[in-house]
Amino acid sequence: MTIPLLPLAACCAMIAAGVTLLLERSLVRALTGVIVLGNGVNLLIVTTGGAPGGPPILGVTPPAAMADPLPQAMVLTAIVITLGVTAFLLAVVHRSWQLTGSDEVQDDTEDRRVRLRARRGELSDAVRRRRDAYRRLVIEQRAELANLEAEQAERERLEEADLERRIDRVHIELERWMRDRRLEGMSEEELHRYFEEAGRREDAAAADNVLRIEELRDEHAHRREAQATRERELRRRLRSRQRETRRQMRTAIREERARQALAEDPELKGED
Template structure:
């Protein structure tokens, strides 16, 4: 006979999910957990009853082929109980919603006192430990802030130095540009003056040549006997 493991795995999953939801503080989740837990247990009981057989009725089915009626009876009883618990939890959820506007289960005052007495020593130790951790964090944060402030000041100083260097470079560049412009203007004026001097020299040479030619012509006329007395 081959037994399938899928129903057993499904039963385990339903039971695990139901127990997990039963540990919640919400009544709705508690209700869902009860339903899942009941269905998981019912499935496990049915699977534990063995394979399916004929109806367990004497005179109708053989004894060796009859199904076990005990798991079926237990499952029917469990279904009735689960239905009653579900109805009760639904009423509780409805009433809680009307009174408090939610389905969260509140802590009881006595439960709180017991828990506080049990954890008073642990709380004192944890408070001291947390206080020390907080102080250490404060010291570390202050040291980090001091380091960041020092880094900021150093960065500002470097930025100021870079700005001053940049301004000096810009002023030096402007001075170089102005000096180059003045040099160009001076060179242009010098070229203009040289051009004018050359023109004046050429003009003076031309005038001198013209005067020399005129003087030579006069001398030539004065030495020519044919031209004597014409003046």
């Protein structure tokens, strides 16, 4: 079976025009779209219904030469349905013109109210999510600062414990040496004189030790200053990120309120 292209193209054009008119807000255009769409579908059914033939009556037309009666019955039924829909839409257009003086379909007030409530719910959810994210950011940064402070305190405690162990070890060695000298028969005067001679011999070394101690103190002060600088930098970044997060949250709230204001219906002012 060969389908003619010209009727098929006319069907496609009529169906497209009918669908486009149905999407308009004007009831008159919607009525025209129903009529055009119905005629286009009827023409499509007749075009694709098969080759022409004789009347489908037994004894009058041979079975091989009969036309298919189903497309014709479907088209007749569709014509009746289209006529009923057309009459209904005409009544609706006439009543709308009497009540409002226009055939434009207005937005339903309840639909707009539901949409506004949904937008308010979305705004609340967005604000809640941003506040939760901000709280999590603050908690994480505070935990990071607490970890840094704990590490610094632990490092200082370990240094103090190591210094105390060294001092205790020196005292123990000194007591052991003095006890050994006493067992060997050395008197207290000799021990005292020995300490004085050792002190004079180690004056130069003591000066070097003082310089070394000063260097260690300077190094320790530098480390503490570097640690304090890192903590100040971390706190500055924390405050900067907090300000940026608050600014983004306020911007999002303002944008959402602006979109909500654009979508408001004047009839809904004063309602929640």
